[in-house]
Amino acid sequence: MGEATLFNGVLYLKKDQGKIDEVHATRNLDDLPGSIGIGHTRWATHGAPLQVNAHPHTDCTGQLAVAHNGIIENFSELRQELEAKGHVFKSRTDTEVIPHLIEEVLKNNPSFGLADAVLEAVKRLEGSYAIVVIATREPDMIVCTRHESPLVVGVNDSAIYCASDIPAFLPVTDKAVMIEDGELVTLSLQGYEIKKIADSKVVTREPKVIDWTPEMAVKQGYPHYMIKEIHEQPATLRNTLRLQEHYLDLMSTFLDRAREVFLVACGTSYHACLASSYMFSKLAFLPTYPVIASEFVEQYGKSVNIESTILTVSQSGETADILAAVNAARQRAATVLGLTNAIGSTLTRVSRVYVGQQSGPEIGVAATKTFTSQLSVLAGLALRLAKQRGKVSQDEMDYLADRLKKLPDTVDTIIRTQEEKMKQIARKYKDAKAFFFLGRGISTATAYEGRLKLMEIAYVPAMSFPAGESKHGPISLVEPGFPVVFICPKDETHKTLVGNVMEMKARGASIIAIIEEGDEEIKRLADDYVELPKEIPEVLSPIPYIVPLQLLAYYMAVEKGYNPDTPRNLAKSVTVK
Numbered sequence: 403m404g405e406a407t408l409f410n411g412v413l414y415l416k417k418d419q420g421k422i423d424e425v426h427a428t429r430n431l432d433d434l435p436g437s438i439g440i441g442h443t444r445w446a447t448h449g450a451p452l453q454v455n456a457h458p459h460t461d462c463t464g465q466l467a468v469a470h471n472g473i474i475e476n477f478s479e480l481r482q483e484l485e486a487k488g489h490v491f492k493s494r495t496d497t498e499v500i501p502h503l504i505e506e507v508l509k510n511n512p513s514f515g516l517a518d519a520v521l522e523a524v525k526r527l528e529g530s531y532a533i534v535v536i537a538t539r540e541p542d543m544i545v546c547t548r549h550e551s552p553l554v555v556g557v558n559d560s561a562i563y564c565a566s567d568i569p570a571f572l573p574v575t576d577k578a579v580m581i582e583d584g585e586l587v588t589l590s591l592q593g594y595e596i597k598k599i600a601d602s603k604v605v606t607r608e609p610k611v612i613d614w615t616p617e618m619a620v621k622q623g624y625p626h627y628m629i630k631e632i633h634e635q636p637a638t639l640r641n642t643l644r645l646q647e648h649y650l651d652l653m654s655t656f657l658d659r660a661r662e663v664f665l666v667a668c669g670t671s672y673h674a675c676l677a678s679s680y681m682f683s684k685l686a687f688l689p690t691y692p693v694i695a696s697e698f699v700e701q702y703g704k705s706v707n708i709e710s711t712i713l714t715v716s717q718s719g720e721t722a723d724i725l726a727a728v729n730a731a732r733q734r735a736a737t738v739l740g741l742t743n744a745i746g747s748t749l750t751r752v753s754r755v756y757v758g759q760q761s762g763p764e765i766g767v768a769a770t771k772t773f774t775s776q777l778s779v780l781a782g783l784a785l786r787l788a789k790q791r792g793k794v795s796q797d798e799m800d801y802l803a804d805r806l807k808k809l810p811d812t813v814d815t816i817i818r819t820q821e822e823k824m825k826q827i828a829r830k831y832k833d834a835k836a837f838f839f840l841g842r843g844i845s846t847a848t849a850y851e852g853r854l855k856l857m858e859i860a861y862v863p864a865m866s867f868p869a870g871e872s873k874h875g876p877i878s879l880v881e882p883g884f885p886v887v888f889i890c891p892k893d894e895t896h897k898t899l900v901g902n903v904m905e906m907k908a909r910g911a912s913i914i915a916i917i918e919e920g921d922e923e924i925k926r927l928a929d930d931y932v933e934l935p936k937e938i939p940e941v942l943s944p945i946p947y948i949v950p951l952q953l954l955a956y957y958m959a960v961e962k963g964y965n966p967d968t969p970r971n972l973a974k975s976v977t978v979k
């Protein structure tokens with residue numbers, strides 16, 4: 403984290419690796435002079451969490467500082483262009499292009515004020531950002547702007563603030579002004595002024611009083627982190643899809659060359675691996691072995707070798723079972739690839755290549771937004787591999803890439819239209835003693851994950867297996883009223899799945915079906931159903947189809963009087979720091 407302030411025409415900057423308290427303990431942030439400043443705690447996306455990569459970042463002169471939340475997609479091109487013009491970069495971050503871009507605009511337009519320069523500079527940025535800028539040339543001003551990353555201004559009688567979210571300034575003011583995409587704000591002694599970037603027109607917007615309790619504030623108005631994070635998914639998916647293509651290309655090259663590929667993870671991350679094994683097989687014709695990390699050493703520890711590639715998926719990058727599997731694989735010279743949410747974690751240090759999933763911190767006990775982000779990275783990887791191997795036509799590639807890009811909107815629609823329905827279903831089945839979650843094909847992974855969420859958060863025993871297994875034993879548990887959740891996208895498995903639904907129906911089960919809009923056949927059989935938008939390709943279906951199940955687990959926990967954020971999850975505590 404870091405802070406920059408302005409005082410007597412000088413820009414002061416302190417930043418270091420670590421959390422606020424740690425940095426404050428060693429660097430004493432309180433002695434930064436002045437009454438105007440910016441600060442940032444970084445969730446690493448580009449560049450390891452080191453001092454040099456901490457925000458704020460400065461231009462070549464050290465007279466201008468920027469803090470940024472979001473991802474600049476075209477930073478490599480911009481960096482090359484700016485370096486060719488003589489700009490010297492210090493960090494590995496995407497953010498650092500911003501101060502240099504503003505510096506460049508000011509060099510070419512000496513009459514520009516800071517706000518004009520920021521306005522011009524952000525026109526070059528692609529991606530998501532909320533940025534704040536200060537500079538010695540206008541020492542009484544902060545300029546901030548946003549695109550697809552939140553930004554909010556806070557006002558009281560003696561000061562003015564801007565932040566990514568309201569809790570940051572709620573202890574000092576409850577009056578907030580929401581800033582919208584494409585707006586630029588200047589904060590000064592005179593107050594705040596909002597302008598539209600497109601035409602520089604001034605926007606009048608009065609502050610609103612925020613009546614959140616401190617408890618609600620940290621969750622941004624949501625009652626629990628879990629539901630906040632479920633709702634964040636459209637935004638986190640958008641960020642994940644901004645991943646640097648280069649790393650995915652590199653990873654798919656390793657996968658292509660391997661003699662055997664293992665997909666290794668625990669819990670929710672394992673379910674993402676399981677789903678991706680269908681993606682790799684169906685799109686790239688690559689067989690892979692999904693393995694639960696705690697079993698890897700026993701099952702394959704002796705047989706992996708220099709020709710094996712281990713793709714490990716871990717949100718935290720610190721799960722002990724994953725690290726043990728990676729260690730065993732490395733000892734036998736296998737190639738380790740990592741997909742994680744925590745850049746700088748052990749997994750990123752031991753992987754030959756790693757990709758950051760860019761879903762931001764997950765505070766809720768249950769993995770929700772990190773699951774959908776992992777899936778979207780893995781789908782992108784499978785698509786790349788399919789292209790590299792010439793296994794899909796360009797038309798199909800384009801179609802799937804387009805559908806993947808639209809998924810954040812699809813997820814948004816599902817949350818908006820189906821949340822109430824899931825709440826009702828949770829209420830109806832809250833006293834059920836046990837559940838089945840069933841799917842076929844790739845939806846088996848969705849079913850496993852839906853079942854894990856319900857058990858983990860609402861403490862309801864649940865079983866999950868590929869629906870085709872029902873008749874080989876488990877169906878004997880089913881008696882009238884036993885709830886069975888079916889994941890039923892309209893894919894190649896649909897016809898056989900209808901047979902499985904009938905089978906359960908015949909035993910008197912209560913069928914809860916997650917279906918595609920207008921699936922009359924299943925509607926006729928189901929006791930309850932939720933309809934998801936059409937045109938979701940089979941290989942991408944776990945991303946939208948898990949959302950109603952996350953909501954089911956959440957509302958079931960609430961209905962049963964449990965706190966979905968209470969950490970009764972043992973798996974998450976099994977990490978090494």
Ligand code: F6R
Pocket residue numbers: 668669670671672715716717718719720721724767768769770854858973974
């Ligand atoms: C479930 C959950 C756990 C984790 C598992 C792996 O909601 O959170 O099952 O998915 O402990 O954790 P990571 O992905 O950090 O290795």
